[in-house]
Amino acid sequence: MGLYDNLTYSSDDLGGFSESTLIVLASIFIASFIVRFLVSTLSHRFVSVIISNDEIRKKAVKKGDAALGTAAASVFAFIFCSILWDERSENANIVIPSWLEYLPDVLQFLLVFFVVVWAFRLVSLVYDVVKFFDTDGELDGTEKTLISALESTLRFVIAFVGSVFIADALGFQLTSLLAGLGITGLALALAAKDTISNFFGAITVLLDRPFKVGDWVIIGSSEGEVIEINLRTTLVRTSLDTIITIPNANLVSTPVENWGKRRWRRWQSMIHLDINSDPTDVESFCKRTLELIQNHEATTKEDSSWCSINTISAQSIDIGLNLYWNVSSS
Known part of the structure; x- marks a missing residue:
């Protein structure tokens, strides 16, 4: 017994649909709008449970509720339309016109698209989250630069993953696409290995906060005042007024002694x-x-x-x- 076995057959087609199929499709889309409304309305309650900070919570709801609701509605419609499409061969009462054959693919595309939109909007919360955990509540220019780089990286990752799933929804051969992207990504990763290591070293400095601009530090054999933290390097001014450029990748594996942390x-x-x-x-x-x-x-x-x-x-x-x-x- 299929989910739609109780559909009654009507010989009068409405735009290529049987009457009962049209009723089922209308019901699916009405229910999808209800799901969108409920998710958009109730999302702030869910966010309130997992996020305690008022400012971050308000921005998360404001930036993500509409896109998240539309994505949830697309999931609902995609699931039930896929079931309806799969049961056509077993149920003669289900009549769907040829011009609507790709509706599940369209719904899958909308699902991925709005999830990507939702994720893109939430990326801007990185600034507020880092500021919330910052000890003094104020971010200097270096921290803002690192946050901007982190946000750009997250947007790239979201766009990359979203593009793969969108390509799948549009009917591209996902296996061949992933194989090509994998080879290309491996080549780029090997070519930019040092740059990537330095970038993640900068992210480590931002998250672990072993020092900040103005601290007097000893990093390996280098000693001096931190004057600048960039995406690739950290600049230290020594007692002789020279500047030492330290790759951020070294900060991950090198002990850092911070004289500015003395009690x-x-x-x-x-x-x-x-x-x-x-x-x-x-x-x-x-x-x-x-x-x-x-x-x-x-x-x-x-x-x-x-x-x-x-x-x-x-x-x-x-x-x-x-x-x-x-x-x-x-």
């Missing part, structure tokens, strides 16, 4: 007092200085701080000073 900093100094200074005054000076250090709100590691006589030379009494201050909140 505290240490300061050591030597205070020279006159050799004829009163020992009691010197001891009082050391004691009061240490108390000031330990009681100051900006200092930390009080137990490791000290202020005491270091050496006594022929000309002076040398007071050694060691303190730490908190920089984690600065």
